[in-house]
Amino acid sequence: MDLERHDFELDELVERIQAGDHKLVALQLPEGLKIQALEMIDSLESQTDAKLILAADPCYxxxxxxxxxxxxxxxDLVAHMGHSQMNIDSGMPTQFIDVTYDGDPELSPILPQLHAHREMARVRMEQAQAGEVDLASEEGQQKFLDAVGRVAPLDGVKLGLVGSIQHLHLLSEFKKRLEDAGFEVEIPVGGDRLTFPGQVLxxxxxxxxxxxxxxxxLGSGDFHPIGLVLHTGKPLAMLDPYTGDASEMSLQRIERILRQRFGLIMASDGAQSFGILIGEKPGQMRRNLALRMKRMLEKHGKKGYLLALEHVGPELIDFYPVDAFVNTACPRIAIDDSVRYAKPLLTPFELEVVLGERKWEEGYQFDEIP
Ligand code: SF4
Structure with a gap:
C-alpha cells in the first residue's frame, strides 16, 4: 500500500483535542495503517497537550x-481512523478520522465487463417484463436464478456504483464518466449501519x-466483492484505484464458496451439540440472534452453549467438546475463515438449513448485520 498517497485528515482531531482539553487519547487504526501509527502519535503529541495510547489489538x-x-x-477520547460511524454506541466519545486515497483509475479497461454484465441483467429483466415466464414452474424459476440460487426477478438494469470507504470521494466523478459511457447509474443508499451513499461493508x-x-x-481485494455477490446474487465488476486493475468476481468463485458452505451444512447433519459464538465487540454483538439460535436448537432436541468472545479464532474454540459452531459475531468469520477450524463453523441461516427450518434450494441467504 502506497501510504504517501493517503490523506490522513488529522486537523479536526487536533482541534477536538484542544477544544475538549483531552489529556489521554486512544488512537485506533486498521491493520494496514498501523505502520504509520508512531509517526501520527509524534505529530499529535507535538501539536497538543494530550498523551496518545495506541489501541494495538487488531481492528477490522x-x-x-x-x-x-x-x-x-x-x-477520555477515542480517535478511530479509516472507518465511518455505525449505528452503535461504544460508550466512549469517539472522533472518526477520514482517510482518502488519491488514486483515480482509468475507466476504459472495465467497460467490456460492464457491458457484458448489463446484458446479463437485461435478459433477466426482459423475460420478466414480457410475461413469458411462469415463475411457479421449475423452468421459469431457472431463468431467474441469481448467482446464489434465489429466484429474483429484476425491475431494472441500473449500474450500482459502490466503493470501500477510502475511495468514496471518487463516486460522483465516476457516476458522470459512466453516464457519459451510456450507463444508467445509481449510487445506492443503505441502512443505518452505513454512513455514506455507495458505501459497502x-x-x-x-x-x-x-x-x-x-x-x-471501486476498491481493492475481494473481501467486499465476495460479500456483495453473496448478498445480491448480481454480476460485479471491480476497478482497483491502487493498481488500476480491472476484473470481475467470477461466478465459479462464488460457486466454490457455496459448495464449501453446503459441505459444512452436510457435515453438521446429525450434530447434537453446538457452540453459539457471541461477539463482544460493540458492533458485532447479536445477543438476541444467539438466544434465538439456542431456542431453535432446543426445539429440535439439541444442545446449544453460548460462548462470548472479543476475538474469535480456532485456538480459542476448537477444544470445546461440541460437534459444531454457529457464529453470530462478524459474519465473515464463518464465510472467509471456516477452513481454519477443526469443526464446522456455520452462519445462522446455515444452522436453520441443518435443522430443516429453511431450505438450501431456495437460495443462499447472506448473514447481514443491519
Ligand atoms: S462485522 Fe465484520 S464485516 Fe462487518 S464491519 Fe465488522 S469486521 Fe467488517
Missing amino acids: GACDLVHNKMQMMGV GCNYSGDSPDIGHYLF
Whole structure:
C-alpha cells in the first residue's frame, strides 16, 4: 500500500483535542495503517497537550470501537481512523478520522465487463417484463436464478456504483464518466449501519434494490466483492484505484464458496451439540440472534452453549467438546475463515438449513448485520 498517497485528515482531531482539553487519547487504526501509527502519535503529541495510547489489538472495522476497557485506563477520547460511524454506541466519545486515497483509475479497461454484465441483467429483466415466464414452474424459476440460487426477478438494469470507504470521494466523478459511457447509474443508499451513499461493508450491502442489475466496485481485494455477490446474487465488476486493475468476481468463485458452505451444512447433519459464538465487540454483538439460535436448537432436541468472545479464532474454540459452531459475531468469520477450524463453523441461516427450518434450494441467504 502506497501510504504517501493517503490523506490522513488529522486537523479536526487536533482541534477536538484542544477544544475538549483531552489529556489521554486512544488512537485506533486498521491493520494496514498501523505502520504509520508512531509517526501520527509524534505529530499529535507535538501539536497538543494530550498523551496518545495506541489501541494495538487488531481492528477490522468500526464494529470494533475502543470501548469501556480503555475508559478504565483513563482514556477520555477515542480517535478511530479509516472507518465511518455505525449505528452503535461504544460508550466512549469517539472522533472518526477520514482517510482518502488519491488514486483515480482509468475507466476504459472495465467497460467490456460492464457491458457484458448489463446484458446479463437485461435478459433477466426482459423475460420478466414480457410475461413469458411462469415463475411457479421449475423452468421459469431457472431463468431467474441469481448467482446464489434465489429466484429474483429484476425491475431494472441500473449500474450500482459502490466503493470501500477510502475511495468514496471518487463516486460522483465516476457516476458522470459512466453516464457519459451510456450507463444508467445509481449510487445506492443503505441502512443505518452505513454512513455514506455507495458505501459497502463486509457485513452490510443494504443499499441493493431490484432496480440495480449489476455492480461496479471501486476498491481493492475481494473481501467486499465476495460479500456483495453473496448478498445480491448480481454480476460485479471491480476497478482497483491502487493498481488500476480491472476484473470481475467470477461466478465459479462464488460457486466454490457455496459448495464449501453446503459441505459444512452436510457435515453438521446429525450434530447434537453446538457452540453459539457471541461477539463482544460493540458492533458485532447479536445477543438476541444467539438466544434465538439456542431456542431453535432446543426445539429440535439439541444442545446449544453460548460462548462470548472479543476475538474469535480456532485456538480459542476448537477444544470445546461440541460437534459444531454457529457464529453470530462478524459474519465473515464463518464465510472467509471456516477452513481454519477443526469443526464446522456455520452462519445462522446455515444452522436453520441443518435443522430443516429453511431450505438450501431456495437460495443462499447472506448473514447481514443491519
Ligand atoms: S464485516 Fe465484520 S469486521 Fe467488517 S464491519 Fe462487518 S462485522 Fe465488522
